[in-house]
Amino acid sequence: MSWDWVRGHAGPKATFRAAVDRGRLGQAYLLVGPDGVGKRRFARELAKALLCDRPPAPLTACDACPSCAQVEAGTHPDVLSLRTPEGKHELPVDEMRAFCARLARTPVRGGRKVGVVEDADDFNAEAANAFLKALEEPPPGAVLLLVATGTDRQLPTVLSRCQVVRFGPLAPADVAAVLAEHGVDDPARRDRLARLSGGSVARALALDDEAIGAVREELVGGLTADRPNFVRMAEAWGRFVEDAGKDTAAQRTRASAVIGFLVDALRQALRLAAGAAVPDLDPADEARLKAFATKHGPDRLLELVEKCVEADYRVERRVQLVLVIESVLEQFTRKSA
Numbered sequence: 001m002s003w004d005w006v007r008g009h010a011g012p013k014a015t016f017r018a019a020v021d022r023g024r025l026g027q028a029y030l031l032v033g034p035d036g037v038g039k040r041r042f043a044r045e046l047a048k049a050l051l052c053d054r055p056p057a058p059l060t061a062c063d064a065c066p067s068c069a070q071v072e073a074g075t076h077p078d079v080l081s082l083r084t085p086e087g088k089h090e091l092p093v094d095e096m097r098a099f100c101a102r103l104a105r106t107p108v109r110g111g112r113k114v115g116v117v118e119d120a121d122d123f124n125a126e127a128a129n130a131f132l133k134a135l136e137e138p139p140p141g142a143v144l145l146l147v148a149t150g151t152d153r154q155l156p157t158v159l160s161r162c163q164v165v166r167f168g169p170l171a172p173a174d175v176a177a178v179l180a181e182h183g184v185d186d187p188a189r190r191d192r193l194a195r196l197s198g199g200s201v202a203r204a205l206a207l208d209d210e211a212i213g214a215v216r217e218e219l220v221g222g223l224t225a226d227r228p229n230f231v232r233m234a235e236a237w238g239r240f241v242e243d244a245g246k247d248t249a250a251q252r253t254r255a256s257a258v259i260g261f262l263v264d265a266l267r268q269a270l271r272l273a274a275g276a277a278v279p280d281l282d283p284a285d286e287a288r289l290k291a292f293a294t295k296h297g298p299d300r301l302l303e304l305v306e307k308c309v310e311a312d313y314r315v316e317r318r319v320q321l322v323l324v325i326e327s328v329l330e331q332f333t334r335k336s337a
Contacts, residue, residue, distance in 0.1 A: 003060065006038060006045050007174035012165050016046060020059045026163045028135050028144040030120065032151055033167025035253065035316070036202025038178075040118055042167070043145045047071055047079045047114040050143060067109060077108035083118040087246060089318055091119060093126040100134045103142060112141040120146035121153050121318075128155045135161040149316055169199020179204055198260060206244075206253040215240045219258060220265045223332050224288040230329050237325050248318075255321050259312045259328065266305045269293040273301070307331040 003013060012031070019025045031039045049055065053065035061068050070076035082099040084091050103115045115134070123131070135158065138144060144162075151159055170178075175194040176187075178201045184190050189208070197204035218236040222228050237258055244250035265285075268278045272286065273293035281289075293301060311328045315321065 003045060003049070006042050007178055008170045009038065009042060009167055012042060012167055015165055017059050025143065027138045027142065028146070028162045030146045030148060030151065030154065030159065030162040030164045031167060032148050032164060034169055034198075034200055035149060035249070036197075036200030036204075037167050037170050038201065039147045039167050040116075043116045043118075043147060044071060044079075046145065047076075047116065050112055050114055051076065051078060051110065078110070078113045080113065080115045081118060082116070084122045087248070089122065089248070090124045091117075091122045091127040093124075093130050096127040096130045100131065103134055103144075104139050107141060112143065113139065115142060115144045117144070117146045120148040120158075121150075123153075123155065123158065125155065128158050132157055132161075153317070170197075170201065171199070172197070175199065175201055175204050179208075184208060196257075196260065196264075200253075202249075202253050203257055203260070206250065206257050211240060211243065212257070215258060216261045220261060220285070221288070223262070224265075224292040228332065230333060234325055234329055237329075238322065241321055241325075251321060252315050252318075255324060256312055256315050259308050259315070262328070263305055263308045263312075265289060266301050266308070270298060270301050270305075273298055304331060 006013070016025070031043060033039055045061070046059075048061040048063075048068050048071040049059045051067045051071060052061040053067045054062045056062055061071075063072075067076065071079055074081075080099060080102050082091065082095060085095070099115065099117075103113060107113050117131075134142075135144065146158075146162060148154065151164060154162075172191070172194040175197050176190040179190045179193060182201075182205065184193065193204040193207055196207050215236055219233055222230075222233045237255075240258065241251050241254045244254050268281060268285070269289040269292050271278050272290045278286070296304075308328060308331075311324050314324050314327075
């Protein structure tokens with residue numbers, strides 16, 4: 001059935017099922033959570049369940065009728081999607097107005113429409129204001145789904161008109177299962193990627209690259225060396241990000257993945273400094289991380305972890321990636337306060 005395609009997220013599923021069971025389905029929902037955990041897939045499956053011609057159970061799609069096939073193919077006339085155009089960092093107001101105009105038209109196949117704003121993080125004030133009328137007075141039968149990473153980037157006027165549904169990171173087993181669906185056939189490779197993913201399928205797929213090992217070695221090995229070459233490390237990190245192509249989301253995922261490597265290494269160094277074991281740690285990593293921990297001490301390691309987490313937040317908030325890379329590496333050149 002339809003929901004079998006959505007891994008994890010028992011809470012959001014229960015939220016919508018309860019709303020339908022009570023006859024209290026809302027008109028606008030903000031789906032918030034980390035990138036790559038399946039919020040867009042969830043929105044599509046919810047649209048499918050709401051529009052299914054022959055639902056086998058409440059809020060469950062049959063996955064076989066013409067309506068389900070059209071939603072899956074992205075051709076259903078009553079499912080409208082809006083996303084930020086490639087190369088842009090904000091939703092253009094003209095596209096938002098066109099989206100709202102299509103939403104206002106009478107449904108083609110039945111009595112309901114589903115509008116999905118896939119990049120609600122990218123609202124600017126103009127686009128958000130153009131969307132307000134649709135949020136305040138949605139057309140009869142319309143359900144609006146806004147996909148975002150958090151509530152803090154939403155204007156109060158948008159946030160106050162939506163019910164917030166929160167999504168968390170996926171469990172490693174769920175990430176591994178989705179990787180198998182994407183053709184990652186080697187179980188050991190799937191498990192390794194799932195452990196490194198932080199619960200994000202997008203991050204796991206970004207890490208499934210032959211270049212990732214070389215980048216990790218360049219950064220982790222370089223930063224723990226006696227005389228780090230920061231220029232060389234910045235160039236390696238930058239090339240890895242640029243190899244994602246022009247897709248800015250893929251570039252951010254790669255930049256964030258490298259920060260994840262650094263955070264993992266720093267946390268391993270902290271454990272080693274405390275005399276704790278680090279399972280499955282390569283002997284070469286263990287030796288250099290122990291030396292790094294001895295050189296800098298626990299307080300400095302914790303400070304660096306905090307700086308890396310701040311940098312990852314800036315990646316998520318669309319700060320220019322070259323500036324993020326420079327700021328992270330600069331932290332490693334400074335002495336502790």
